[in-house]
Amino acid sequence: MRRRERPDFFPPNVCPINAKANTFYGIMFDAGSTGTRIHIYTFVQKSPEDLPEVEGEIFESVKPGLSAYADQPEKGAESVKTLLDMAIDAVPPHLWKKTPVVLKATAGLRLLSEEKAEALLSEVKEVFEESPFLVPEDSVGIMDGSHEGILAWITVNFLTGQLSGQNQQTVGILDLGGASTQITFLPRFEETLKETPGDFLTSFEMFNKTYKLYTHSYLGFGLKAARLATLGAFNMEVVDGQMFRSSCLPKQLEAEWHFGGVKYRYGGNKEGETGFKPCYLEVLKVVKGKLHQPEEIRGSSFYAFSYYYDRAADTNLIDYERGGVLEVRDFERKAKEVCDNMERYNSASPFLCMDLTYITVLLKEGFGFRDNTVLQLTKKVNDIETSWTLGATFYLLQSLGMTY
Ligand SMILES: O=c1[nH]cnc2c1ncn2[C@@H]1O[C@H](COP(=O)(O)OP(=O)(O)O)[C@@H](O)[C@H]1O
Ligand SMILES: [Ca+2]
Structure with a gap:
């Protein structure tokens, strides 16, 4: 492949009229x-x-x-x-x-x-x-998983104006990916620092300030990995034709699913139970006791994106374009509605009940949020995606000496 050369339209020191020097x-x-x-x-x-x-x-x-x-x-x-x-x-x-x-x-x-x-x-x-x-x-x-959370935290707090000026009131963030999930916030209480395992705390320098953040990335706790875990198929040698069943899926369903280059067969509990209650218990087994629960987050509000946003938008809890503000219990209410009426939702993804239940269990039983914890769901702030990528780009430019 040929490298594209810079065309010599402009002498070296002259910029195009509309591109500012800075x-x-x-x-x-x-x-x-x-x-x-x-x-x-x-x-x-x-x-x-x-x-x-x-x-x-x-x-x-x-x-x-x-x-x-x-x-x-x-x-x-x-x-x-x-x-x-x-x-x-x-x-x-x-x-x-x-x-x-x-x-x-x-x-x-x-x-x-x-x-x-x-x-x-x-x-x-x-x-x-x-x-x-x-x-x-x-x-x-x-x-590194911990960077994913920190850089997303930088992005959201930069875009919401919390990293400039005095009086910074930073916000915590929750990211739910396909294979992993992250939680990141700036602890306000000495108590939190004391009761947190050392590898959950990271000091990070950005824009000439040092932030000591609580952050953790849980590998295998992303939405799609959690589906496999609920089905009992995560990290398993899958035998050809093996079927994985769950009470979180429509009773008559039998289908195939590709994730990470592996094919899985899955289906509903043909004979047994289906619905919110049995599904909740199934998902609980995947989550219970696996996550650290920092006390101080129970009373604070968090920004949530990725699959939190997508599933909330899919079920009209928020507007797809504008996002919205929810409480943890809204996910639970929606999970009940979908799981106990799966036939009504059969045009949506067959995993909708499982996904909403997982989000509910992850928030309540995983992180230990309260029913009335407020979640701000956003895809964009000032038209910029709320992704770790912006924080990562700042970090990159800083390391190259291109910003201060
Ligand atoms: O820049 C983005 N803007 C909006 N949503 C994003 C962006 N990047 C990822 N997502 C969301 O992330 C989720 C998928 O997670 P991803 O593929 O990043 O898995 P991972 O983080 O576990 O590797 C989807 O909900 C997708 O819509
Ligand atoms: Ca991601």
């Missing part, structure tokens, strides 16, 4: 377990004292995620190339060489063998090397 770009790929996404950010730094401003974002995604190409790494890298080609049009040619491109993979790749994950990442690295962008060291890799 404008710069960053390209961040989120290689998630269910899809790969590109975020192309435009920043403006008005003065060294101020935080950079996000002027815009171009966002695009493809499905499935990289882990589905575990046995065809070149094909996986091709899906990344398709997205990267968008950046060639979005970034002015004279800034290509100064625009870093990075891909961070999350839980999908964490669950693959090291060999398969490495093969995928090295193909992606080649795609980057052939592009005209700046490819920093470690530009392609698997992200």
